[in-house]
Amino acid sequence: MVEERGSTMNNFNGTPYVQEPQPGAYVAAARGALPFIQKVYTAFLLGILISVGAGAAMFMGPGASVPVGDRTVHVTYAMAWAMQNHVVLIVAFFVTFFLSMFLRRNNLAWLGLVLFTAVTGVFLAPTVFMYTVQSGPGTVGLAGALTVLVFGALTVYAFVSKVDFNFLGAGLFIALIGLIIGGLLNAFFFKSPFTHYLFAWGTVFIFGGYVLYDTSNMLRDPRRYGDVVGCALDLYLNAINLFLAILRIVGGGGRD
Structure with a gap:
């Protein structure tokens, strides 16, 4: 097994030889x-x-066709139900998230992946619909393309970089907790569109950092080897949060 860092004795003069850090892809x-x-x-x-x-x-x-501003928009009954029962979808999102964790421990990880990602798609549909209506369908497409670009670039960097991004973990977690608390305070008390916009940028930076962190761990930490679904869900949640944050930025807070 190849170590990223380590010291061995030089055969010629007995001095320690420190192995240089290697790119994540090389280590894997x-x-x-x-x-x-x-x-x-x-x-x-x-x-x-x-x-x-x-x-x-x-x-x-x-x-049914519903007038929105100066145009008419077709709203499916399924979408109307989802928009009226968003709390139910939030509960379903968290239930399937924790269920997926339980199933991973009982050799049913792939079933958990399918259930959780399907519910997440339904959960996000009303948000995508509102941005489509208020900012145009091009906004959603642009957000998707930018998400692919950002996620892909960070992934490639984690693969080729000699840096082990494990050190980011604690800082990212603290930043994420602060972002969640600040977001809740802004949503219920301050209700500042500009702060909401700044938090969207903060989300991009935090989950961009998580892409580096999770990808690096997946490549370098032997304890993760074998946890296919767990690693995939880490990357999936990073991508989804990046997409939603970028959608808020390019959509100009259209849903608000």
């Missing part, structure tokens, strides 16, 4: 973990496709 390859990495990204892409499919299904089917 040296440990024979590339098949595991491929499975993780397969599971990640499967989760994204399930969410997109479940969300798209909410836009299909019978419904």
Whole structure:
């Protein structure tokens, strides 16, 4: 097994030799973990496709035409129900999230992945619908493209960088807790659109950091090898949060 850092004795003069840090992809390859990495990204892409499919299904089917401003918008009955029962979807989101964690411990990890990502797609559909109506369909497409660009660039950097981004973990967690508390205070008390906009940028930076952190851990930490669905869900949640934050930025807070 190849260590990222270590010291050995120089055969010629007995002085310590410190091995240079290696790129994350090299470390994973040296440990024979590339098949595991491929499975993780397969599971990640499967989760994204399930969410997109479940969300798209909410836009299909019978419904009614509703006037919005100077135009008429077709709203499916499924979408109308989701918009009127968002609390139910929030509960379903958290229930399936914790259920997926339980199933991972009982050899049903893939079932948990399918359930959680499908519910997430339905949960996000009303948000996507509102931005589509208020800011135009191009806004959602632009947010999706920027998310792919940001996520892809950070992933490549984690693969080729010699830096182990494990050190980011504690700082990112503290920043995330602060962001959640600040977001709740702004939502219920201050209600500042500008603060909401700043928090969207904060979300991009935090979950961009999590892309580096989770990808680096997946490549470098042997304890993660084998936890395909767990690693895939980490990346999935990073991508979803990046998408929502970028959507708020390019949509100009259209849903507010």
